[in-house]
Each structure stands twice: as structure tokens, then as C-alpha cells.
Amino acid sequence: MTHSDSQQVDSALPASSIETSLEKAPMLEMCGITKRFPGVLANDNVSFDVRAGEVHTLLGENGAGKSTLMKILYGLYQPDEGELRLHGKPLRLRSPLDAISHRIGMIHQHFMLVPTLTVAENVALGLPSQRGPLTDLKRVSRRVNELSDLYGLQVDPAAFVWQLAVGERQRVEIIKALYRDVQLLVLDEPTAVLTPQEVDDFFTILHEMKRDGRGLIFISHKLQEVMDLSDRVTVLRHGRVEATTTPAQTTRNDLAALMVGRQLDSATRGNRASLTSETPEVFSVNGLRVAGDRGVDALKSIDLQVHAGEILGIAGVSGNGQRELAEAVTGLRPILAGDVLVDGSAITGMTPKKIREAGLSFVPEERMRDGAIGDFSVADNMVLHNHTESQFSSAGFLDFAAIKTHCSKLVQDFNVKTPDLDTPTKNLSGGNIQKLIMARELASNPRVLIAAQPTRGVDIGAAEYIHQRLLEQRDSGTAIMVISEDLDEVMALADRIAVICEGEIMGVLDAGNATREQIGLMMAGVSDAANSQRA
Amino acid sequence: MPRSLIVILIPVFSVAAALLLGAIMLLMLGANPISGFATMLSAAFGSLDGFSATLIKSIPLMLVGVGICIAFRANVINIGGEGQMVLGGLFSTMAALALPGLPPLLLVPVVLLAGIVGGALWGAIPGALKAYFNVSEILSTIMLNIVAVQLMNFLLRGPLIDPGEIERGTRIPQTARLPENSDLPMLVDRLNFHSGILIALAAAICAWVLLWRTGLGFRLRSVGLNPDAARYAGIPVKRSIVIAMMLSGAMSGLAGAILVFGSESHRMVTDGSTMGFTGSAGFNGIVVALFGALHPLWTIPSSILFGGMLIGANSLQRVAQVPSALIIALNGLIVIFVVSTEWHRKRLQAESKVVNEDVVDK
Ligand SMILES: Nc1ncnc2c1ncn2[C@@H]1O[C@H](COP(=O)(O)OP(=O)(O)OP(=O)(O)O)[C@@H](O)[C@H]1O
Ligand SMILES: [Mg+2]
Numbered sequence: 094m095t096h097s098d099s100q101q102v103d104s105a106l107p108a109s110s111i112e113t114s115l116e117k118a119p120m121l122e123m124c125g126i127t128k129r130f131p132g133v134l135a136n137d138n139v140s141f142d143v144r145a146g147e148v149h150t151l152l153g154e155n156g157a158g159k160s161t162l163m164k165i166l167y168g169l170y171q172p173d174e175g176e177l178r179l180h181g182k183p184l185r186l187r188s189p190l191d192a193i194s195h196r197i198g199m200i201h202q203h204f205m206l207v208p209t210l211t212v213a214e215n216v217a218l219g220l221p222s223q224r225g226p227l228t229d230l231k232r233v234s235r236r237v238n239e240l241s242d243l244y245g246l247q248v249d250p251a252a253f254v255w256q257l258a259v260g261e262r263q264r265v266e267i268i269k270a271l272y273r274d275v276q277l278l279v280l281d282e283p284t285a286v287l288t289p290q291e292v293d294d295f296f297t298i299l300h301e302m303k304r305d306g307r308g309l310i311f312i313s314h315k316l317q318e319v320m321d322l323s324d325r326v327t328v329l330r331h332g333r334v335e336a337t338t339t340p341a342q343t344t345r346n347d348l349a350a351l352m353v354g355r356q357l358d359s360a361t362r363g364n365r366a367s368l369t370s371e372t373p374e375v376f377s378v379n380g381l382r383v384a385g386d387r388g389v390d391a392l393k394s395i396d397l398q399v400h401a402g403e404i405l406g407i408a409g410v411s412g413n414g415q416r417e418l419a420e421a422v423t424g425l426r427p428i429l430a431g432d433v434l435v436d437g438s439a440i441t442g443m444t445p446k447k448i449r450e451a452g453l454s455f456v457p458e459e460r461m462r463d464g465a466i467g468d469f470s471v472a473d474n475m476v477l478h479n480h481t482e483s484q485f486s487s488a489g490f491l492d493f494a495a496i497k498t499h500c501s502k503l504v505q506d507f508n509v510k511t512p513d514l515d516t517p518t519k520n521l522s523g524g525n526i527q528k529l530i531m532a533r534e535l536a537s538n539p540r541v542l543i544a545a546q547p548t549r550g551v552d553i554g555a556a557e558y559i560h561q562r563l564l565e566q567r568d569s570g571t572a573i574m575v576i577s578e579d580l581d582e583v584m585a586l587a588d589r590i591a592v593i594c595e596g597e598i599m600g601v602l603d604a605g606n607a608t609r610e611q612i613g614l615m616m617a618g619v620s621d622a623a624n625s626q627r628a
Numbered sequence: 629m630p631r632s633l634i635v636i637l638i639p640v641f642s643v644a645a646a647l648l649l650g651a652i653m654l655l656m657l658g659a660n661p662i663s664g665f666a667t668m669l670s671a672a673f674g675s676l677d678g679f680s681a682t683l684i685k686s687i688p689l690m691l692v693g694v695g696i697c698i699a700f701r702a703n704v705i706n707i708g709g710e711g712q713m714v715l716g717g718l719f720s721t722m723a724a725l726a727l728p729g730l731p732p733l734l735l736v737p738v739v740l741l742a743g744i745v746g747g748a749l750w751g752a753i754p755g756a757l758k759a760y761f762n763v764s765e766i767l768s769t770i771m772l773n774i775v776a777v778q779l780m781n782f783l784l785r786g787p788l789i790d791p792g793e794i795e796r797g798t799r800i801p802q803t804a805r806l807p808e809n810s811d812l813p814m815l816v817d818r819l820n821f822h823s824g825i826l827i828a829l830a831a832a833i834c835a836w837v838l839l840w841r842t843g844l845g846f847r848l849r850s851v852g853l854n855p856d857a858a859r860y861a862g863i864p865v866k867r868s869i870v871i872a873m874m875l876s877g878a879m880s881g882l883a884g885a886i887l888v889f890g891s892e893s894h895r896m897v898t899d900g901s902t903m904g905f906t907g908s909a910g911f912n913g914i915v916v917a918l919f920g921a922l923h924p925l926w927t928i929p930s931s932i933l934f935g936g937m938l939i940g941a942n943s944l945q946r947v948a949q950v951p952s953a954l955i956i957a958l959n960g961l962i963v964i965f966v967v968s969t970e971w972h973r974k975r976l977q978a979e980s981k982v983v984n985e986d987v988v989d990k
Contacts, residue, residue: 425860446862455860463860468853477850478861486843 155524406587692913716881747881755873
């Protein structure tokens with residue numbers, strides 16, 4: 094039934110309608126939406142609409158209410174006030190199933206894939222099969238291949254999701270939406286996990302989808318992308334609509350100011366670390382060889398050194414061994430050969446606990462999977478790794494008063510937005526969970542810090558703040574390794590930049606005189622770039 | 629708070645629904661449901677004698693149920709309560725037979741401790757198999773139940789048999805009367821109402837304290853909720869799984885010991901089956917725990933209710949000539965209702981809950 098009344102915006106709109114589509118009546122309207130959570134007014138009388146064939150961006154700080162609004166649109170939450178309209182008709186969504194049946198799709202900030210299933214199985218999950226109770230994976234696989242050819246998305250339908258890098262999982266999510274032939278797709282921070290190259294490809298796909306006459310809602314903290322991609326931009330602040338505008342009528346700085354409610358200082362970066370030949374080497378890996386999930390070596394004998402008070406940036410395209418590097422040195426993944434040293438003594442093959450005790454902290458890439466326990470309170474997550482320390486526990490009993498005091502200080506220091514310390518961590522917005530983890534990992538004043546994607550999904554204000562803290566930590570003598578797919582971030586933070594490609598270090602550059610082009614070449618596997626620079 | 633109200637109303641609703649179906653079954657069996665339920669109620673809770681019998685019945689249910697709660701919090705499912713109870717009974721019996729000379733003040737704790745050790749051992753095996761060899765604990769615990777009953781039959785027919793049985797040639801598979809010093813102290817002598825209930829209550833409270841007030845409980849829960857994050861934070865995930873199963877087994881082992889030393893015959897007897905010794909408490913404890921929302925404190929009233937149902941069922945069988953299998957059916961109905969209403973509750977709560985995307989990761 095729903096299918097037939099949505100035929101009017103079917104995928105094959107004539108090309109001439111593209112120009113006129115912006116003038117058309119909105120495909121979907123959200124009118125006066127209000128949503129309260131205990132202690133939080135997440136959405137306050139928000140009105141928002143999307144037209145067929147446009148990208149409408151939602152912009153706002155961490156916790157501004159973007160994901161909440163989109164979850165209402167996807168039937169995950171019911172609004173306290175306000176209503177939805179699809180093609181002018183009131184729409185009531187009791188669950189995501191309702192949304193799916195109206196061909197509304199959502200790619201969540203944290204992916205919703207089942208890692209133990211294959212790509213094709215994930216795509217088919219929850220959809221009726223042509224073969225009744227039996228799944229029809231052959232057909233699904235064929236269609237997945239068709240779609241990936243059509244839109245230029247490379248995905249192997251037979252691969253298991255747990256084997257995929259984040260960027261690849263993203264593509265699976267898009268395939269899933271295309272497979273369901275959505276007319277409206279919500280993309281909650283889809284580019285947070287993509288490399289610049291992947292972002293370009295991704296935007297091509299989005300343009301393709303726009304041309305099909307689909308409506309797209311885009312959420313991102315990266316203002317340049319927003320300016321490039323959007324037809325319209327709506328800024329949310331503290332749950333209220335601050336403004337709706339178009340890229341032509343505004344500037345990056347104006348958008349930033351609208352988001353945070355004040356003019357931001359243009360990003361200043363700290364001076365580089367002053368290293369001398371005497372600066373001790375605090376962290377090093379020698380000849381590190383690590384197996385990947387798919388059997389081949391993810392790291393082929395790599396060497397890296399980080400000095401006290403230095404940030405070593407690891408640049409590279411996602412899936413080239415970064416995750417394995419972080420997991421291996423933190424004891425989460427077996428090491429096939431080589432050594433990892435902290436202050437000259439080997440931590441190779443130690444348990445994660447012993448490695449932490451040796452002074453190494455780790456901000457993991459997948460914050461919801463590894464970094465925090467969603468059902469634990471904010472306070473509990475703050476002491477996940479060190480609740481056994483005597484300041485928090487005596488004779489095996491936890492000292493909740495001490496934990497709370499410690500936690501509330503960190504929450505304040507890092508400006509983590511939470512109603513209180515007992516709130517389940519999964520209720521925080523994505524960026525605030527990241528701040529929580531960052532606060533926890535820096536609290537112990539580590540000798541070595543491994544930070545993977547430290548500002549992924551974090552708003553510009555908070556990203557600036559996290560960068561500031563990383564630089565401070567560096568200046569206090571910590572050896573820091575920042576693994577990031579965001580080249581701007583690496584270039585802004587690092588003192589030296591190691592470029593990784595296919596499990597090998599293509600070269601290490603001095604950040605002071607490295608150029609984007611050089612790094613880009615090395616990321617693509619050209620190792621001469623480094624040599625020619627050195628010469 | 630409407631939400632907490634819902635949580636309380638669920639068990640009430642599911643009991644009511646189960647009773648309604650039970651009433652229909654009684655009607656079909658030709659008995660008057662109203663008077664049938666009245667009989668059950670008065671037998672279980674209507675008199676001091678009845679209530680004491682109910683409480684005694686609830687002891688092993690409570691202990692096993694508390695053990696289930698602990699394992700569940702670490703995301704381990706312990707179906708091995710039966711076997712762990714048997715081992716607890718055997719270990720405590722052997723301890724009592726080995727140390728008959730100890731004074732009660734020492735011997736009672738020693739035998740209880742022996743029961744705890746026996747159950748913990750029997751829980752540790754599937755725990756270790758799961759943690760280190762990825763063997764499903766559901767299978768291994770069930771298989772160990774079978775091993776336990778064979779071990780019990782072997783020991784009670786051979787090494788542990790009452791020498792008197794051999795002399796008389798009757799060879800009933802049971803131990804001699806265990807030393808009087810090991811008898812559980814009585815609270816009310818006339819009713820044979822022993823102190824086991826206090827031990828079970830203390831165990832439930834300890835389990836709650838353990839889970840929500842200690843570092844160990846913190847680790848067990850973190851492993852249960854998100855093993856990846858626990859591992860990342862340096863929590864020994866495998867060891868925690870073993871510990872959770874050991875604690876769970878220890879509770880069942882204690883239940884087994886109390887069954888032996890609180891029994892009127894003060895000896896361990898076998899009829900060849902686990903059920904003959906445990907009265908199926910190892911399985912019913914799972915129902916009790918589920919009914920108590922897998923919370924050690926809610927397990928207390930839940931076990932008393934189920935103990936009462938079992939006592940009431942016996943008398944219903946006597947008075948109304950209804951097969952006591954009806955009660956087993958009622959048990960099953962309640963489980964089905966609890967589980968399905970649980971689903972409704974989740975739905976109701978879904979609104980105010982972030983769908984935790986990474987739930988699917990597990
Ligand atoms: N289920 C919930 N229960 C309680 N509070 C919630 C819940 N979901 C969201 N919140 C709160 O509502 C506010 C808005 O959260 P939301 O996730 O929509 O932010 P966001 O704009 O998506 O932020 P980010 O950029 O960090 O992802 C936050 O303060 C958050 O803590
Ligand atoms: Mg969000």
C-alpha cells in the first residue's frame with residue numbers, strides 16, 4: 094500500500110524535474126517537534142523539511158539534538174509534541190518498521206550491522222524474502238553487485254562484516270538503503286569515518302541519489318563538506334532551530350558562529366615540539382608483524398619511534414593496518430613478530446592491564462564497541478580501567494563517593510554534556526561519549542597515549558578543545574601517537590608524520606615541511622615521495 | 629514513576645494470567661478452581677506449619693536462583709544447578725564423614741564450605757571450557773549434570789554407603805546418619821524449621837552487594853554487558869567468566885549441602901536420579917531467577933512464592949486428586965508469560981531508550 098502511494102517520487106524522475114525540485118512542495122515535513130528526556134530538552138519546537146532531490150544538512154554542536162530529531166523521523170522515538178507529514182499527509186511512525194515501509198532509511202552514527210553475518214545477509218536482514226521463510230541470498234548478492242556497479246561502491250557481498258574496515262561498513266549501510274530503494278535517507282555523520290578520497294566517492298554517490306529524486310538529510314561536523322554538498326542548511330542549537338539558510342547565503346565562519354552562539358577564534362595550532370637529539374625515545378615498535386582478520390598480515394614488519402613530548406601522526410587511508418597497529422600495541426591483538434617498547438622495556442605480548450600499568454593509554458577508534466559500556470553510568474565508565482586503584486576501592490569494595498568526585502571533575506574539565514553522573518552512557522550524544530573517553534584516558538597522565546580518530550564525530554568547538562588537550566599533554570612530556578584518517582587533523586597536530594599503506598610505513602616526514610601532495614602520494618603507496626623530500 | 633510500576637506489574641500480571649489458565653485446566657479436570665486455589669493458598673501460607681514448609685522449600689530455589697543471577701550478569705547461562713547441587717551435597721557429606729569429631733560450631737561451617745567448594749568446582753569446569761575453549765556453557769552444564777548423578781550413584785552405592793546397609797544386606801544407596809554435630813541449627817524444633825533460610829537470605833544479600841558494590845561485581849557486569857570494552861579496559865574477561873560460573877556453582881553447592889544437613893534423615897540418599905535429591909531445584913531456580921527479573925533481591929520473594937506453589941500443589945493433589953503435574957504446567961505458563969511480557973515492557977521502554985546500535989555487535 095505504502096509503496097503505491099509513494100510511486101509519485103519513484104526513482105526514475107525525468108531529468109528536467111531536477112531544477113524545479115527545489116521549488117516543489119516538501120517531501121517530508123517535521124512540524125513543531127518537541128522531545129524531552131529526563132533532564133534534557135533535546136528538541137524544542139523544531140520545524141524541518143526535506144524536498145525530493147535535495148540535500149538538507151543539519152548542523153549543530155554535540156548534544157544539539159540532531160540524532161534525536163532523526164531518530165524521531167525513523168520511528169525510534171515518539172515526539173512529545175508536533176507531527177510528521179509525508180507528501181502533505183500526516184505520518185505516524187510507531188517503529189523503524191513503519192519508517193522502512195514508507196521508504197525512509199537511516200544510516201546511524203554508530204553502524205547497525207551484525208558483524209557475524211555477511212554483507213548480503215546484513216542487507217537481507219529484516220526484509221521479506223521472495224522465497225518465504227527461506228532466505229534468498231543469491232538474489233540478494235546479485236542485486237548488491239548490481240547496485241555497487243551502478244553507484245560505484247565496492248563491496249563483496251560474501252565478506253563478513255567483522256572483517257570490514259569502517260569505511261567499508263559505511264558502504265554496506267548505503268547499499269542496504271539503496272537495496273530498500275529509500276525515497277528519503279538520513280545520514281547521521283556518515284563522513285566522520287571516511288578518508289578524504291572516500292568522502293569524494295561518497296559525495297558522488299550522494300549526487301547520484303539526488304539525481305534519482307531522493308531526499309537526503311545530512312549530518313556532519315565538517316563545515317567544508319557541508320558547504321560543498323548541501324542545498325540547504327539548518328542549524329540547531331540547544332535543541333532549537335537557530336537558522337535555515339543555503340551555502341550561497343552564508344560562510345563557514347557564520348555557520349560555526351550560529352552553531353556555538355559566538356564567533357570562534359580561527360584555529361590556532363600550538364608550536365611544534367622542540368626536540369633535540371637528547372630527547373628520550375619513550376615509545377617504539379621494532380619489526381612489528383601482526384595478522385589481520387582476513388589471514389594476510391595487516392602489518393609487515395614496521396618500525397616507529399615516538400619521543401617524549403612529541404606527537405607522531407599516522408596518516409593513511411582507512412584499512413591499511415592502522416586499527417591493527419593500535420590493537421597490537423595495546424595488547425588486544427596477538428603480535429606475530431617484533432617488539433613494542435615503553436621506556437626501553439618490552440611490553441610485547443603483555444595483557445592489556447599490564448600494558449596500561451606500564452603507562453600506556455588508548456583512545457580506541459570504535460568508541461561504542463571498545464571505549465565505553467553503553468549500559469554503565471557515566472561515572473562507571475570513567476573508572477572502567479582503574480576502579481581497582483586504592484583511591485576508588487578499598488578491600489574490594491568500590492568507593493562510589495570518591496568515584497563520583499573524580500568523575501564530576503573530569504566531566505567538568507572536558508565539558509562532557511550529561512544530565513548527571515548516573516545517566517547511562519548510551520544516552521549521551523556521540524561527541525560527548527568521545528569526550529568522556531578522552532577525559533578518562535588523559536586523566537592518568539600517561540607516558541604514552543595512542544589516540545585513534547580522537548575527534549571523530551566531535552563538533553568543531555570540542556575538536557579544538559581536544560586538540561588543545563593533546564598538545565598540552567604532549568608539552569607535559571607524553572609520547573603521543575595520533576592515528577587519524579583526517580589529514581588536516583594529522584597536519585595540525587603532529588610533529589612528525591608517518592604514512593602507512595598496506596601495512597607498511599611508506600616514510601616518516603617532518604610535519605613542518607610536509608605537503609598534502611607528498612602525503613597523498615605516499616598514502617597511495619608511492620614511497621619515493623619521502624626520499625625525494627629528504628634529499 | 630510509571631516505568632517502575634510497569635516493572636512491578638509484569639510479574640503480577642503474568643502470575644494472574646497463568647493462574648487463569650490454571651483455573652481452566654482445573655475446570656477441565658473436573659475440580660473447582662476457586663476451592664482448588666484456596667486449598668493451595670492455605671496449605672502454603674495459611675498456617676505456621678505450612679509457611680515453614682514453604683520457606684524450607686524455597687531455600688534451594690533461592691540459592692540456585694541467586695547463582696543464576698550472578699552468572700547471568702556476566703552473560704553466562706548456568707543450566708548446571710542440578711549437578712552443582714549434587715556435588716555440593718557429596719562434598720559436604722564427605723567432609724562431615726571425614727571430620728565427625730569437630731564441635732558443631734566448627735563442623736557446620738566446614739560442611740557448608742565443603743558444599744560451596746563442590747558446587748564451585750562443578751561450575752568452574754564449564755566456565756573454563758567456555759572462557760578458554762569456547763564451549764557453550766549450556767551444553768557443558770547439562771552434560772555435567774549427568775556426570776554428577778553418575779558420580780553420586782557410584783559414591784552412595786560404594787565408597788560412601790552406610791556400613792549398616794551392607795551388614796543388613798539391604799544395600800539402600802545412602803550414607804550413614806551424619807554426625808549430629810553437623811546438623812543445621814534449628815530455629816523452630818517442632819517444625820524442623822532450620823537455619824538454612826537465614827543462610828539463603830544472607831547469600832542473596834551478599835550477591836547483591838557483590839554485584840553492585842564491589843570491584844569484582846563491577847568487572848563481572850562489565851564483561852556481561854560489553855566484553856570488548858571490558859577487555860580494552862584491561863579487565864580479564866576469561867577469568868571473569870570462570871569466576872562468575874564458580875560463584876554461581878557455589879550457590880547451588882551450598883543449596884545441596886543445606887538439603888543434606890537440613891533433611892530430617894540427616895543423610896544423603898539417592899533414588900538414582902538428580903531430581904530425587906534436588907527436587908529439581910536446580911532447574912526451578914532458573915524460573916525463580918527469571919521471575920525475580922534476574923535480580924538477587926527480587927529472587928527472595930520469587931523463591932518464596934514458588935516454594936509456596938510447590939507446597940500448595942502437593943496438598944491440592946491430596947485434596948482435589950489433581951495431578952501435581954498441573955503445577956509443573958503452571959510453572960511453565962508463568963515462565964512463558966514473564967518472558968513474553970518482558971518483551972512488551974521492552975517495547976514500552978523503547979521510546980525513552982536509545983537504541984544502542986552496538987547491541988547488535990554482541
Ligand atoms: N535516550 C536518551 N535518554 C536521555 N537523554 C538523551 C537520550 N538521547 C539523547 N539524549 C540527550 O539529548 C541531547 C541531544 O542528543 P543527540 O544525540 O540528539 O545529540 P546530537 O546533536 O546528535 O550530538 P552529536 O553531534 O554529539 O552526535 C543530549 O543532551 C543527549 O544527552
Ligand atoms: Mg548524534
